[in-house]
């Protein structure tokens with residue numbers, strides 16, 4: 001098996017030039033979904049070197065509407081994810097209705113999330129959310145290898161093994177493959 005592109009040095013404490021890189025790690029993330037991208041952004045901001053292996057060859061209009069509650073919104077803001085031009089609306093509350101006749105069961109207004117919780121409560125489309133996360137990850141230097149399906153792992157290395165046999169080593173492998181995880 002060939003070693004993966006950008007494979008890490010044997011030790012996390014020495015980079016290719018042999019200089020001390022402190023505790024910065026080479027991290028391989030499997031899956032460029034919401035979880036993988038968010039993990040990549042957080043870890044890249046801490047100075048780690050990230051490669052994401054994603055089975056899909058390209059990213060499209062997948063998913064439906066979703067909520068970004070104030071706690072998540074505040075993390076996005078801190079991590080520099082630009083939601084300014086993200087197509088969105090603001091949630092004013094949760095209303096539970098009976099599915100068969102629409103009778104109101106509970107009405108739970110949020111108040112003003114910006115004042116009460118320090119962040120907005122957004123309603124977005126998953127594809128748009130994914131796009132702004134992808135943009136931020138790329139901006140931070142995260143390497144995204146699309147069309148790279150992981151078939152197996154070698155936890156002793158640790159490494160992800162791609163379809164075709166290439167081994168991609170890291171100091172740490174993070175699996176964010178959604179419901180695909182056995």
Ligand SMILES: Cc1cc2nc3c(=O)[nH]c(=O)nc-3n(C[C@H](O)[C@H](O)[C@H](O)COP(=O)(O)OP(=O)(O)OC[C@H]3O[C@@H](n4cnc5c(N)ncnc54)[C@H](O)[C@@H]3O)c2cc1C
Pocket residue numbers: 030031032033034035036037053054055056065066067068148149150151176177178179180
């Ligand atoms: C109906 C519904 C409503 C939801 N509403 C909300 C909401 O309002 N707000 C909210 O925050 N969350 C919501 N969620 C949850 C949210 O969608 C998930 O938490 C999130 O998508 C999980 O992210 P993930 O990265 O783990 O998985 P995914 O986003 O599923 O990404 C997994 C990625 O891994 C890739 N992959 C899989 N196998 C491999 C492999 N072998 N090799 C390489 N790549 C691989 C896939 O192609 C995919 O890109 C909702 C979920 C559902 C089902």
